[in-house]
Amino acid sequence: MENMKITYPHTIENCIGEKLTFLEVLHEAEGDRLIVENFVAPGSGPPMHVHWLQDECLTVVNGRIGYQIQGEPEQFAGEGETVLFRRGIPHRFWNAGAETLHCKGWINPAHSVVFYLTAIYAAQNKSGKAQPETFDAAYLLTRYSDEFDMMGIPRFVRQVIIPMTYQIGRLLGKYKHFEGAPEPVHSPSKAEVMH
Secondary structure, X not given: OOOOOOOOXXXXXXXXXXXXEEEEEEEEOOEEEEEEEEEEOOOOOOOOEEEOOOEEEEEEEEOOEEEEEXXXXXXXXXXXXXXXXXXXXXXXXXXXXXXXXXXXEEXXXXXXXXXXXXXXXXXXXXXXXXXXXXXXXXXXHHHOOOOEEEOOOOHHHHHHHHHHHHHHHHHOOOOHHHOOOOOOOOOOOHHHHHO
């Protein structure tokens, strides 16, 4: 991770069957649009999460996607259908079919998402399971809390345990591999969305 220089396309893969390629960045007036392509194994996909600053759009190329907005029923989309996740709205998606789910789409504006997801996948590979390695997860969820949050983690853990774990990690020197990490982008709208 040190002094992470990204060249596109940039592909990341985790140990639970998710492969994501950041194809290119398009510089647009309203921010950098990141063009993405993903492949997700049956049953896999990110848990309930929110990106406070980015919209995310996925179009199914092959397979069947299941998705859910927090508090709403599960929905499904097939080949040629597009799903849009608006910034600030907690959501999840998964491969709801028997074959590999293949989607193309975009994230806008990109901000720190390439670094963040690359680090999350690396932390999952380090732990060998869906739950990322504890100290890396605490670092990412604390440092980038104005950009991303994991809604599946209980509030007490997110607000008390994770920040404490982050501080312990700092004291133990656990974050040297994050030197050169991008500065977080602070969200003025997060508080408005939460209330």
